[in-house]
Amino acid sequence: MDRESSWAAIERQRLAIAGLLTELTPEEWAAPSLCAGWRVRDVAAHIALTPQPMPLRTLLAAGLRARGDYNRMIDRLTVAHAKHPVAELVSQIRDQAASRRLPGPTNYRNILFDIIVHGQDIAIPLGRTLTTEPAAVAAAATTAAGIGRPIWDAHRLDGLRLRATDIDWEFGAGREIRGPVLALLLLVTGRTALRHELTGDGTDFAIDRLTRSRRAPAPHERAANS
Template sequence: MTSLSEIQDRERSALVDDLRALTSEQWRSPTLCDTWDVEDVVAHLGAASMLSTWGWIRSIVGARFDSDVHNRRRLEEFRGATPAATLERFAETGPIGLPSRESPAGLGELVVHAEDIRRPLGIRHEPDAEGLLAVARFFAAKDFAVNSRSLVKGLRLIATDADFRSGSGPEVGGPLLSLVMAMAGRPAVLDDLSGDGVPVLSRRTAGVR
């Protein structure tokens, strides 16, 4: 069985390969991640990979528990002088290790933010199936970096392309990657989904940043 940290390494390498082909204009393109452009998201991922659990605690306490301040400080700390420099720094990082290198949380952070970048740019990528399934199960079971479990509470999630079933209630069905992105609060993927639970999920994600 491939470890989740090894899957992270492969997914990071695949994202780096996609990003090497971007134009300067594309680096400034909007993403699915609030007001961040492509370089912002890459710098955020790179910064996350450099933080230990205690480093994260010190950072969030120093930001007075304001996650926006924490994220912006770490993002700016990681960013290079140019998008190309930021990308090279990101290419040399290791797995995101919060709360541990083998937790699905770090892989989920990478998978979601990679899709935040790729989807608006029209870049298609199929994440590692085993890793994506681990992320989906984690998101459905826990509120960690995102309130994923709360977003889908009382809903029945069914993947149409993987062996994933979770919860009970009104049904939400669709590709596993779209279900993962929906659990991460990305309303842009709701058109990929079907079922009588989609309007409920739409209302819940409307205010998610």
Template sequence: MADLLDGLDPGQLATPSLSEGWTVHDVGAHLTTYLRFGQVKIYWGIVTMAADFDRLNRVLTARAARRSTAEIASRLRRWSTSRTTIPRSGYDPVLTDIVLHDYDVRVPLGIARDVPEDRLWVAFQHLAAKPSPGYGVGSRLAGLRLEAVDTGWTSGAGAPVRGDAESLVLAMSGRAVGLDALSGDGLPLLRARVATPPPRTTLERLRTVAQVVLDPPPPTRRSRNATTP
């Protein structure tokens, strides 16, 4: 990501990303926000913002985005060995976040990249099985069977939604750009949920966080050790 940002011109850096309200420059800034004292910031957001992670990310990213792109790229390189994880969630949500934000930058700029299948699998499985609260997936995938036709991955039960794994991961994460490459009886429902996410009350947000804290933590492994089915 640091190398990619360094190679972009001012117009590209100002291009709206797939993350609503953020430019390409902002996405780079966001990726620096949790590399130092990440868990402290997450707990601070839970206490001061009632687990409203969208608001927390907006606040932290706006602050980080004041820096130049060159400084952001330098920080990404300097802290690239960070071992910060989401509390009690392991490494999978961290890798998922990086995969998604890579798409956020490359897709609107038309810069192609084949994400290695094992990394895409981590993102697919994490979003489908038990996504961290910060992703805001909620009930978006309820009652749907997700079928990746190029890899054979499946998850869930109900009306089918089919397509290539990359487009599925984008749509599962709430990025509408992935929907046009999908098909199946469940697609209208998924499209409606992506377009109009159901509002989440403070109590619902806190309950989701409490569930993560109370559930047994995942095995202590790195995402790089994950194997695809």
């Protein structure tokens, strides 16, 4: 997907997530998401924060407090923002759905995979359905599969071939894993919620490796920021 079609898909996904969030009960807002260590509320806060780039000074200070750990820094900033009222988080997501502002050294390709994955982080554990576009998911999967440090182990997909069954998309070489491209995207980002949709001799091997390579916020970090 090119830049314009990617931004259009990002806007649609943000609006769809905002719509879903308006339906949630207080219990659902507090429910665990697929994103390790985060509640649905925390994921919503992360989505709301993305189009609101912080000043460089703020980011540097947050990075120092996190001792240079990128994932810890994101966790702390997100949990702090999650203290906003849920109605405000929804409004931020909806009002900034078309925003093209980017946080830090990132690009629209990263934003595309981030919004698709985090939408599923909310929807799947709540038993909700959040529609995705196969072409956008395939583009997101390509981006996510190529990302290494500081997010994931750069070699986590070595020896694996991912092949989508619902769109013409594949990545890598080696033991094969087949399934819908959304299930593959979630697997690449360390999520096993759609494991039942995957087949192939590389599936169990990949699940073990990919889930171990994904760092979850430590409990003491969450307690310190709640």
